[in-house]
Amino acid sequence: MTVTPALPRVPTAAPPAATRGPVPTPSWWRPCSRDALVVSLLLVVGLWAYPHGVADLGLGLSSALTSLGRLTGLVASDLLLAQVLLIARVPMLERAWGQDELVRVHRLVGFTSFTLMLAHIALIGLGYAGADGRGYTGLLAELWALTWNSPGMLMAAAGTLFLILVVVTSVRAARRRLRYESWHLLHLYAYLGVGFALPHQLWTGADFLANRLATGYWWTAWAGTAAAVVLYRLALPAYRTLRHQLTVTAVVTEAPGVVSVHLTGRHLHELPVRAGQFLLLRFLSGPGASHAHPYSLSAAPSAASLRITVKDLGDGSGQAGQLRPGTRVLVEGPYGPLTAERRSTRKVLLLGAGIGITPLRALAEELPQAPGDVVVVHRVRTRNEAVFQTEFEDLAVTRGLRTVLVPGPRGRHFLGPDRFTRKRRHRLCGTWCPTSPSGRCSSAAQTPGWTPP
Numbered sequence: 001m002t003v004t005p006a007l008p009r010v011p012t013a014a015p016p017a018a019t020r021g022p023v024p025t026p027s028w029w030r031p032c033s034r035d036a037l038v039v040s041l042l043l044v045v046g047l048w049a050y051p052h053g054v055a056d057l058g059l060g061l062s063s064a065l066t067s068l069g070r071l072t073g074l075v076a077s078d079l080l081l082a083q084v085l086l087i088a089r090v091p092m093l094e095r096a097w098g099q100d101e102l103v104r105v106h107r108l109v110g111f112t113s114f115t116l117m118l119a120h121i122a123l124i125g126l127g128y129a130g131a132d133g134r135g136y137t138g139l140l141a142e143l144w145a146l147t148w149n150s151p152g153m154l155m156a157a158a159g160t161l162f163l164i165l166v167v168v169t170s171v172r173a174a175r176r177r178l179r180y181e182s183w184h185l186l187h188l189y190a191y192l193g194v195g196f197a198l199p200h201q202l203w204t205g206a207d208f209l210a211n212r213l214a215t216g217y218w219w220t221a222w223a224g225t226a227a228a229v230v231l232y233r234l235a236l237p238a239y240r241t242l243r244h245q246l247t248v249t250a251v252v253t254e255a256p257g258v259v260s261v262h263l264t265g266r267h268l269h270e271l272p273v274r275a276g277q278f279l280l281l282r283f284l285s286g287p288g289a290s291h292a293h294p295y296s297l298s299a300a301p302s303a304a305s306l307r308i309t310v311k312d313l314g315d316g317s318g319q320a321g322q323l324r325p326g327t328r329v330l331v332e333g334p335y336g337p338l339t340a341e342r343r344s345t346r347k348v349l350l351l352g353a354g355i356g357i358t359p360l361r362a363l364a365e366e367l368p369q370a371p372g373d374v375v376v377v378h379r380v381r382t383r384n385e386a387v388f389q390t391e392f393e394d395l396a397v398t399r400g401l402r403t404v405l406v407p408g409p410r411g412r413h414f415l416g417p418d419r420f421t422r423k424r425r426h427r428l429c430g431t432w433c434p435t436s437p438s439g440r441c442s443s444a445a446q447t448p449g450w451t452p453p
Contacts, residue, residue: 025095025096025337025341029092029093029095029096030096030097033092033093033096033097037082040078040082040221041075041078041079043217044074044075044077044078044217045071045074045075047074047211047213047214047217048067048070048071048074052067053067053070053071054067061130062126062127062128062130063127064127065123065124065126065127065130066123066124066127066128067127068123068127069119069120069121069122069123069124069125069126069127070120070124072116072117072119072120072123073116073117073120073124075116076113076114076116076117076119076120077197077218078221079109079110079112079113079116080113080117080194080197081194081221081222081225082109082113083106083109083110083113084194084225084229085225085228086102086105086106086109087102087103087106088225088228088229088232088233089232089233089332089335090228090232091232094335094337095337096337097337098336098337098338099335099336110167111167114163114164114167117160117163121160125140129141153200155196155197155200156196156197156200158192158196159192159194159195159196159197160197162192162196163194163197236332237280237330237331237332240271240331240332241329241330241331243266243267243270244265244266244267244268244270244271244331245265245266245328246263246264246265246281246306246328246329246331247263247264247265247325247326247327247328247329248261248262248263248283248323248324248325248326248327248329249262249263249264249305249325250262250325251320251321251323251324251325253321254309254387254388255384255385255386255387256384256385257311257312258309258310258311258312258355258387259309259310259320259321260298260307260308260309260310261295261307261308261309261310261320261323262305262306262307263305263306263307263308263329264304264305264306265306268301268302268303268304268305268306269303271301271334272334273297273301273306273333273334274301274334274339274340274341274366275297275299275300275301275339275340275359275362275363275365275366275367276296276297276336276338276339276340276359276360276362276363276366277296277297277333277334277335277336277338277339277359278294278295278296278297278333278334278335278336278359279294279295279297279306279308279331279332279333279334279335280292280293280294280295280331280332280333280335281293281295281308281329281330281331281332282329282330283319283320283323283327283328283329284327284328284329284330285319285322285323285324285327292330292332294335295308295309295310296308296309296336296358296359296362297358297359297362298358298359298361298362298388299361299362299365300362300365300366301362308358309355309358309361309387309388310355311354311355336359338359338363339363340363340366340367340368343367346370346373347373347374348367348369348373348374348375349375349377350363350364350374350375350376350377351377351379352376352377352378352379353378353379353380354379354380354381354385355387357376357378357387357388358387360376361376361387361388361391361392364376364392364395364401365395369399369400369401370400371399371400372400372402373400374400374401374402375401375402375403375404376392376401376402376403376404377404377406378392378403378404378405378406379406380405380406380407381407381408381409382407383405383407386405386407389403389405
């Protein structure tokens with residue numbers, strides 16, 4: 001391991017002073033946000049049912065198809081707004097769910113909304129074709145006539161094409177073939193799709209204009225979603241970038257292909273970032289300045305500086321080693337629920353593999369602990385890939401942190417060919433294990449760098 005320090009190492013004899021006291025996330029945020037989506041869907045179905053949605057189902061096949069088409073369109077629109085809101089980086093949602101889970105829910109909601117949108121198009125086309133006497137084989141002719149003759153339908157058709165592009169490129173097989181930057185740029189077309197779909201719903205959608213309650217709900221939903229996107233994806237990042245004026249102060253080689261980037265700025269004590277979280281950063285240097293990349297803090301934040309550690313994995317991460325002091329940085333965030341706030345027991349086991357150890361390195365520094373309270377298990381392919389070993393050893397001496405380095409081919413499981421069973425966890429954790437009913441283990445204490453047999 002090659003280490004070429006450019007800055008003096010910060011002493012770790014005591015946990016750093018937090019830039020800002022932890023603000024607990026209210027436990028009701030998560031169920032409340034979930035219930036809000038359910039209530040909105042029930043309200044949409046209710047607005048469709050009253051006064052004529054259900055009654056239309058009994059007025060013949062054409063009327064039933066048209067009514068079901070309106071229902072699928074309404075639910076698809078509601079889910080489409082929810083999909084946008086999930087990735088608007090609303091602090092309440094982000095802190096309650098975490099970015100990873102929000103992205104998974106966003107994906108599920110998005111595919112459901114897209115499927116219902118296609119059903120809406122087909123059902124409306126079939127219903128109108130039957131009512132106009134074209135026969136149900138005249139679906140394409142009816143859709144063509146609707147597109148050209150109804151207000152806002154050309155924009156809706158364009159919006160549908162944009163959404164199809166986003167969905168197709170989001171399928172895992174296609175996603176793996178695209179660079180992150182290319183996929184992210186294509187994904188932004190979803191906003192155009194949503195924006196182009198609005199006019200036809202307001203101009204020709206009977207359920208949007210059925211009564212004041214329906215009109216008020218849909219205008220509020222659209223305006224609220226747009227405001228969330230503008231506020232949290234544009235205005236707040238711009239404010240924090242201008243307020244804190246982050247710049248690169250040094251780049252330190254930690255291991256082959258791994259560098260730590262030290263940042264400083266103004267009023268960092270006001271930046272509500274905690275150890276374990278990540279920031280979306282754009283370094284205003286080189287061709288990658290237009291793309292944001294997520295980087296976890298690799299040291300507990302202070303009022304004077306921040307540190308991230310980056311491994312060369314291609315795209316923007318490969319340019320981190322070429323940064324120069326004084327480079328300006330655009331910042332979004334912080335994001336991520338992996339903070340000391342999540343701690344529920346005195347004993348803590350932190351498991352990290354490869355460069356994924358970076359947020360755990362910051363957490364290990366910030367977590368209040370007595371000797372032996374915190375154990376860090378670092379899985380690496382080779383010892384040369386291990387980063388922060390000297391820092392972990394310092395924390396072991398000054399704060400009683402236990403560290404275990406586990407080198408070797410990983411295979412399917414975290415600790416290699418053997419499953420990460422309770423017995424194996426007991427052996428790694430030394431004299432205690434948080435998964436044990438008694439909280440204690442029978443094996444001998446481990447030392448930094450110890451390799452299990």
